[in-house]
Amino acid sequence: MVRPEARVLLRDVAQASDVSLSTASRALRHDPRISLETRRSVQRTARDLRYIPNLAARSLRARRTRTLGLLLTDLSDPVPGQVAAGFEKEATVHGYRVVFASGLNDPERERRALRVFIEHATDGVAIVSSVLDPRDARRRVPPSRLVIVQPDHPSILRGKGGLPPGVIQTDDAAGVAAATAHLVESGYRDIAYVGDETRASSAVRREAAAGALEALGVDRPLRWFVANDDAWRSPLEIAARILLDPPDALLCYDDKLALAVLDGLRALGVHAPGDIGIVGFDGIPFAAISNPRLTTVAAPNAELGRLAASSLVEALRGGEVPGRALMPVELVVRESTRARTPGVVGAAPA
Amino acid sequence: MVRPEARVLLRDVAQASDVSLSTASRALRHDPRISLETRRSVQRTARDLRYIPNLAARSLRARRTRTLGLLLTDLSDPVPGQVAAGFEKEATVHGYRVVFASGLNDPERERRALRVFIEHATDGVAIVSSVLDPRDARRRVPPSRLVIVQPDHPSILRGKGGLPPGVIQTDDAAGVAAATAHLVESGYRDIAYVGDETRASSAVRREAAAGALEALGVDRPLRWFVANDDAWRSPLEIAARILLDPPDALLCYDDKLALAVLDGLRALGVHAPGDIGIVGFDGIPFAAISNPRLTTVAAPNAELGRLAASSLVEALRGGEVPGRALMPVELVVRESTRARTPGVVGAAPA
DNA sequence: TTGTACGCGTTATCAA
């Protein structure tokens, strides 16, 4: 980048300011041992010469890069996108740069990405919605410099008892329970979950819904329509399967899927909330302006990213292990669910 | 990253394989001068020791990083997200890593981001939808290593005559013209543009619509509702303004805005395509499953990203200036517009 | 076919 012969080096700045290399270096880093006068002068010439430090040399010597790595699933998806935006913004505030990599839910790609971060000698790493085993991740990246956001590995199913350190996640179970309660209060009885059969985060939500339903004393257990990761791409297929034996209401894995289901059902003449109630998860912007507007469990995605960055930076400063956090989610009731009397609509047998 | 005492260096690999540093280095880079036998052995021990090369040292010495920089507007927006995903995927295929930065439509932030790329000594840089003056960008990054995707600076207005090298963009004017023709063919006469008043890309689309309308011999000139960058966040406000004097059809700056307008109008009792026709731009996934599904001009966003990466890589290999490309867009007619007879609906005075 | 030795640009140690 930039032709070598054109690039201004620290030594050029030093020569131009008539000081030694080390003085120039210190002056630019605001070292208090350098007189204010020299500092100003050096900084001025550095700006005049358009000096840009070579990060490679700096990190080689200083053993840190002020760079953070962020591993996420897919940049083209709004949810990880929001997390990434929050993370980058917060990191920038603290003077850190960010290197991104996408894992696309493939453990092998995720491992390669971590390797890239290590090559880049990132000071810290955040992993969002990783399908990688957290223990595996911690073997590759020292736990003191690792934050795991919204883990999506089966281990989160067993780990009911307390969050491990360095993990930031939303209280999905509570959110789904609230959504389930809302459905039941609104008179829905025959409720089904629509979501992935393999991903751990999906299992968490499904089990939370089942548990809530039972706890609420609803006699009909939760049903389940399997809709894998890209089911939202074929709204008709999934809608047709649902209509084979339609429940009163659907709890969908996420908003993307919920909106697709909404579309597929509409194409087949079934409308929410009149014929069926629909709830999503995530709170993406489009859920607020769909028709009908989608009832959803909103997660603070950008905030998750910000928190990941700040807790990473703090841990790096203090040499501590990053803290844990369980973030609340919020049920946002909109038009895709509504109060109704049970049994009016849908093929709900006695 | 990784405690120094734990990190495996090339010299550790060399020692363990009983060869010199340089032999180890060459063996790992598949240098044909090293016997196959030693190569294999060194590679084996490197893997066993989990050796990960230090990129800083390598790039310092080799004067290249195999890293590309991607500057975009906002990671949380689906459109740049798709470009980013395509870019990253293609870059990875060619063995390049990617550093991202978001400029948020702020020239100052964009300049800072370019600086970060130079610090990182990225081999090449792609700038997506930048509001920075391309000449400014080219002063900071050598043109031979710069690709500008979808520039959004006023200079694109004047530069009608031929694309400059290193620029990749979509043929927005043609797309908007096609959309306008579609509206006119469908019987819409009083047509308005909804979009930003300052951004160059918005001006291009508005002018293309106005020109197309005139060329089609429609007597009513294009009207214009100003809706700035985050107007989509307040659907009611913009819808209310439109309803003060509603046209037959709306050409919106992008899908996000179109969907918001759709929502706001619905809230006020006005429905597409019955009461008004609505067209978006971008072809985001949600436009395909909205209600009504959105007629839009679809841009090949992921492809744009892929092309940017591959043309950058190619230019780096050949030492050439990256090529130019004008990508076609496609009018996708869906439910938010439809054939109708003029004058039936809307406040179209004689 | 392999090894020796130097330098990439910066920061940190030590001495002045």
Add this chain to the structure above:
DNA sequence: TTGATAACGCGTACAA
């Protein structure tokens, strides 16, 4: 308060 100098880890011209 400042300067000289030795690393940091790797790639490569040159020697063997």
